[in-house]
Amino acid sequence: MAERIQAIRGMHDLLPDQTPRWQHVEAVLRRILAAYGYREIRLPLVEKTELFRRSIGEVTDIVEKEMYTFEDRNGDSLSLRPEGTAGCLRACLEHGLLHNQVQRLWYAGAMFRHERPQKGRYRQFHQLGVEAYGMAGPDIDVELILLCRRLWRELGIAEKLQLEINSLGVPEERAAYRAQLVDYFRAHYQQLDEDSRRRLETNPLRILDSKNPEMATLIAGAPTLADALGEDSRAHFRGLRERLDEAGVAYQVNPRLVRGLDYYSRTVFEWVSRDLGAQGTVCAGGRYDGLVEQLGGKDSAAVGFALGMERLIELLALPEDLARAGLPHGYLINLGQQAERQALLLAEQLRDALPELRLQVNCGGGSFKSQFKRADRSGALVALILGDDEARAGTVSVKLLRAEGEQRTLPQAELIPFLKTLL
Structure with a gap:
């Protein structure tokens, strides 16, 4: 008898008794996104590697260690997409979707990162991405957060998720803050773990996102980005908070909240659950106003979020009528x-x-x-x-x-x- 071939480590089958949860969530997502005026865009799984190098950044863990990259028969370097924003923006620029117009778009599908598989983190995982282009004010940031809140309510998991927000400012402000941060951590170099020492030279803001409990006290004493923000960034963040207060959205300002990708600026937010252990972030997003120009378009405002489907579905209770779906x-x-x-x-x-x-x-x-x-x-x-x-x-x-x-x-x-x- 021939040897059976197993699935690739970190890439999982979804069996018939699991798919009703996915179908239920996908149906709710489609309905809510349509209610807010977002339209679906479908994107390739494979893109030119250069797209991710330019958007995500050369010195990120994703580009350096995690992408599935290969050469095709023509010698071109291609990669399975590790995230969706770069491909979505590439499509918008290629097809002229941002020319003198705003866009509200969404996409869903598999993403790929060669990470160490663990609960809530897989090598093939699924994301819903929501992107809005051409709107610079905090109102669109708030709309995305309200959309998320409605989704949690519809799925019956609103009590399991908490919203954290922060502002990363504009690149110039972040560069000044980066210098302060590097000085602080260099002064405490012996207390840094191996990952943080590497990030100190490449992406020091990521040190603030460390999950190592032994680093917690050191990180708590680091300078805060809020002190480095200029008046425009402060006003934008103030406008975000005022609108969230008016809408009755509970949130916590987390001055240590950063993004793992280089292209974010100003608003960043995460919806976090304590029911998922270490991998507790279900949804994360924010503004990336500079990315459009970085990929060859005219300078334009952009904001969005990505939602991890596996982590979201892990939070769902399965009602009896849903358990019978498909039977x-x-x-x-x-x-x-x-x-x-x-x-x-x-x-x-x-x-x-x-x-x-x-x-x-x-x-x-x-x-x-x-x-x-x-x-x-x-x-x-x-x-x-x-x-x-x-x-x-x-x-x-x-x-x-x-x-x-x-x-x-x-x-x-x-x-x-x-x-x-x-x-």
Whole structure:
């Protein structure tokens, strides 16, 4: 027997008993995004590696260590997308979507990073990304946060998530703050862990995001970015907070909240859960006003967020009606040559009359006993039994599988009103 091939480490199958959660969340997402006027854009999984080098930054963990990069037959360096913003913006610039207009867009799909797999962090993971272009004020930042809050409410997880916000200022302010931060951490170099020592030379703001508890006291004593902000950045952040207060959105200002990607500026925010352990960030976003120009477009405002689908779904309780989603309402058992031929035709008539009906027809033959076992394993609520005698008489026997009740025989014409009660 040939050796079985296993899935790649950190890349998981989603089995049929798991997909109802995903389908439910995706349906809620689509409805809420449409309600706010966001339109879907579908993007390639593979982009030129240069796109991510220019957008994410050469000296980030993603570009240096985590991207799946390869050369194609033409010698071009390509990468599986590690995040969605760069590809979305590339598409907007390539197709002229930002020319004298604003855009509200969303996308969803798989992203890829070669990280050490652990709960809540996988090598193939799924994100929903929401992007808004051409709007510079804090009002659009607040709209995105309100959209998230509505989503949590619709999914019944609002109490499990807390909002944290901060301002990273503009690049000039951040550069001045970076110098202060480097001076501070160099003065305490011996207290830095290995990751922080590396980041000190490449991306010192990421030290503030360290999850190492031994670094907590040192980080708490570091200078704060808020002290380095100019009046425009302070006014923008003040406007954000005022609008959140007016909308009744609870939040916490976290002066240590930074982003792992170089292109963020001003507003940054995260929705965090304490129910997920170390990987508690479910949704993260903010402004990246300089990225449009960085990728070859005219200077333009941009803001968005990415939502981790695996982490979000981990928070969901599965209602009984959702647990049954996708399972058949009925299973049509057929025994005998005439019954087998008639079963497929009868099933088509029932589906025509009841478009919401989920009906499985037994195919591949089998004894009455084996077909009944299949009907039970399918999760169907009811077994419809069609033998040659029933086929000649124009009847069907009905047996409830998930409730008490005697088996009975119905004329085929009465099946439709009976099955309606199951929908």
